[in-house]
Amino acid sequence: MDPTLVPGNSLVTATPEEGRQLAIKMARLIIKATQPDETVREKLRDVYANGASMLLQVGHIVALEFATIAAANRYWRT
Amino acid sequence: MDPTLVPGNSLVTATPEEGRQLAIKMARLIIKATQPDETVREKLRDVYANGASMLLQVGHIVALEFATIAAANRYWRT
C-alpha cells in the first residue's frame, strides 16, 4: 500500500527547502484524511488562502511539522 | 484491560506513515474520552470536516501528537 500521510514514508530530506515542502504536504494530507471529499476541500482552500487568520493558522501548523522534520534531519548541519 | 487511549499501548511504530496514523488515532481517542456519547461525536465529526478553521485545529493537534511519536521512534532514522 502506498503511504498516504507521509510522502516517501520518510522524514529525511536532502535540504531544509525540501524539508519545508514535506511539512506543507504532511499538513495537507492530514486535512485530506479528515475531509476526503475533494469538492469540500476545494472550497475550503479558498477560505484558507483569503482569510488573514486562516493563513496564519496554516503557517502555524507548517512551523510545527517542520520542527519535527528538522529534528529528524539533525537540522541539516553539514 | 485493553488500552483505550493508546492503541497497542506503545508509541513505537515501524514507519513514519504508521506513526502518523497513530497520531490521528490518539487525537481521536482523547475526544472520545472527553465526549463518550457516540451520537454527539458523530455530529461533531461533521463540524470538524466542514469548517476550515476546525480542520486546521485537527491538523494542529495531529502535528503535536506526531512530534512526540516521532521522537519516541528516533525519527525512524535508518
Next chain:
Amino acid sequence: MDPTLVPGNSLVTATPEEGRQLAIKMARLIIKATQPDETVREKLRDVYANGASMLLQVGHIVALEFATIAAANRYWRT
C-alpha cells in the same frame, strides 16, 4: 500535604496508556486550580464536551501535557 496538581507527585508511569491518563488528569487539575467552584466547573464540562472547537482545545492541551510526560518516561522504549 497531598499533591493537588500532579497525582502521585511523579511524571513516571508504567505505560503510554497510563501516561495519557496522567496527561488528562494534570490538564483537569489546572482547570480545577483556576476555577475551584465545582458547580461552575460542572457547567463548563458540558460546554467542553459538546462544542467542537472546545473538544479540540482539550485534545490540544492533553497532547502538550503528554509530550512532557512521554519525555519524562523516555517514551517507554523497552
Next chain:
Amino acid sequence: MDPTLVPGNSLVTATPEEGRQLAIKMARLIIKATQPDETVREKLRDVYANGASMLLQVGHIVALEFATIAAANRYWRT
C-alpha cells in the same frame, strides 16, 4: 532587586507538584507585567475562571511553562 517574573529566580523545584505550582505562578506574573493594574486584573480573573475557552487557554499556557520547568529538572527522575 527581587525577581518579579520567576519566584526564587530558579526553575529548579523539589517535586513535579512544586514545578506545577511554579508554572502557574510564572504564567500569572507575565499577565501581571503586561497589565500592572490590580483592579483590571481582578476583573479579568473572573473572566478567566468562568469562560470555558478561557480556562482552556490558561491550561494551555501552564502546560507550556511546565514543559520548560520539567526539562530544567530533568523530569525529577530519581
Next chain:
Amino acid sequence: MDPTLVPGNSLVTATPEEGRQLAIKMARLIIKATQPDETVREKLRDVYANGASMLLQVGHIVALEFATIAAANRYWRT
C-alpha cells in the same frame, strides 16, 4: 532552482539576530506559498499589522520558527 521556502536553503545563521530575521522570512514564505496572489497578500498584510490578535498570531509563529532555528544553531553558544 532557487529555494523559495528557506532563503539560502540553510537554517544556520551567524547570530541570534539573523536567526530571528530568518524566522520572520520563513513564516512569510509559507503565507506566500499558500496565497501566491500578491494583491491579496498586500491587503492581508494590512489586516495583520492592525489587528491586535493578528499581530500576536504573527509573533506566535515567529517564536515557533525561531525555536527550530535556534536549535539548529545550538543556540549560538560561544
Next chain:
Amino acid sequence: MDPTLVPGNSLVTATPEEGRQLAIKMARLIIKATQPDETVREKLRDVYANGASMLLQVGHIVALEFATIAAANRYWRT
C-alpha cells in the same frame, strides 16, 4: 548595525529572571517589526492589556520564547 530583534544579539542571560525579561522583549520586537507605526502599536497595547484573551495570548508567546531561551542557557542549572 544595532540588533533590533534580539537585544544584545545573544540568548544567554545570567538568570531565569533575566531570561524571562528577554522573552518579553523579543516578543515585543517582533510586534514592532510587523507594525512599525508607534501610534498604532500604542493603541493596540491598550487592547492587549485589557482583553482577557489577549493577555493570555501574550502569556502564551512569552512561554514559547522563554522555552527557547531556557534551553539556550541549559536552564541555568548550577
